[in-house]
Amino acid sequence: MQLTWDQVFAWRLGRQFVAPRTDAGVPEIVDRLCGVQAQVTSSAELAVALRRGKPEPDAVVRELNSGTLIKTWAMRGTLHALAPDFAAAALAVIASARTWEKPVWQRNFGASPAEVAALVESVSNILDGAVLTRDELVEALVADPALHRLGEELRSGWGALLKPLAWQGALCHGPAQGNRITFTTPAHQVSGWRGLPEPDAAAPIAITGYLRAYGPATPESFDAWLSRNSLRKTIVRKWFAELGDALTEVEVAGRRAYVLTEHADELAATQPVASVHLLGAFDQYVLGPGTSDSELLPAEHRSKVSRAAGWISPIVVVGGRIAGTWEIVDGDLVVAMFDGAAPPKKHLATAADHLAVALGQDIASVRAQ
Incomplete structure (x- = not known):
């Protein structure tokens, strides 16, 4: 198969x-x-x-x-x-x-x-x-x-x-x-x-x-x-x-x-699906296959997800692949897409709304790093 x-x-x-x-x-x-x-x-x-x-x-x-x-x-x-x-x-x-x-x-x-x-x-x-x-x-x-x-x-x-x-x-x-x-x-x-x-x-x-x-x-x-x-x-x-x-x-x-x-x-x-999801630090979606899986996480961007002292960054998942990272800065959702790609605005707002509910806090705005 x-x-x-x-x-x-x-x-x-x-x-x-x-x-x-x-x-x-x-x-x-x-x-x-x-x-x-x-x-x-x-x-x-x-x-x-x-x-x-x-x-x-x-x-x-x-x-x-x-x-x-x-x-x-x-x-x-x-x-x-x-x-x-x-x-x-x-x-x-x-x-x-x-x-x-x-x-x-x-x-x-x-x-x-x-x-x-x-x-x-x-x-x-x-x-x-x-x-x-x-x-x-x-x-x-x-x-x-x-x-x-x-x-x-x-x-x-x-x-x-x-x-x-x-x-x-x-x-x-x-x-x-x-x-x-x-x-x-x-x-x-x-x-x-x-x-x-x-x-x-x-x-x-x-x-x-x-x-x-x-x-x-x-x-x-x-x-x-x-x-x-x-x-x-x-x-x-x-x-x-x-x-x-x-x-x-x-x-x-x-x-x-x-x-x-x-x-x-x-x-x-x-x-295949066209979707955008925001997953948190140390999420099983990446830990299960491992950060060395270059199909899931491009090798050239691994260090942005698997960081010093074993820290695993929050991730942006586009179509099932890891395509960037995110963080909350002064109440804003700041998204850093790989290779300078533009944030996928069509679905990102919906993902941000659910993230806010999951975090139990308001997100003032969504912006690119």
Whole structure:
């Protein structure tokens, strides 16, 4: 089956609730997107709000506090808000890479595999039925003489030593206390948490979830999204192969990739769309395929979207492709199109109106940078 990128992007816009928007609940949207990045809470809120016909303020935080979503370090070591069942599958696959056992990780973060195992055991006991701030958790951990030397790294805002614990299901974020984060266990945060499945059982859930939103995709692009290519390539390819008839191989402008068989006919029948959408910082529309996908984001403009310190800019999406960036400056929407192109005024005003509703603030005017 041969497809065009215009078809693929139009199909992805629909699958990701960008166009048309949805009346579905927040958990369904987050599940379809395989999580929303939540390093910056406002970005997670905006990602969901822009996909809803009637956005509501603080909708993601409400679901996190009620336990219908879970916030934890997941894909690529970044914080995400996730639907619990998908979270369990994704974490199991990420943990199977056992990156904390690799020499480079040990050199960078100063903990041995045995110490990580001791941290998992201690954290599981300390957080059993409890919700603690980072300071409270670290103080409880370093009270153990065997873990005392890890105190400085445990207090690091990057959470490098805590990520392997999250990947193994030993901790997740709890409800924030003002501006202080808290930690608890997934079992305490999520009603009916069933723990992590075995990797071979988890992989089909993670792969099919990814392809539902971001297909067509290759095993390599799935691994890049999930673990920054930390998994063994032979294992990832095996997982794809074991899905058998559930996957269909397609060709998109010479690039071979996989879609779910249940979506193949729908994708082949999809017509390109002329549309303009404004999506926020760290949006899954670009994070799913990755900023290195030059069909989605021209390579010469990648640095305008993927910026210093891991920042991902808000994006202008035209016909499914990333065609510029935007920001709010003194109440104005300022749009910077790539290659000096003129802003697409015909549809941009409508997109700006919805952005204003999603942000919960007025936009005084729309102007080009």
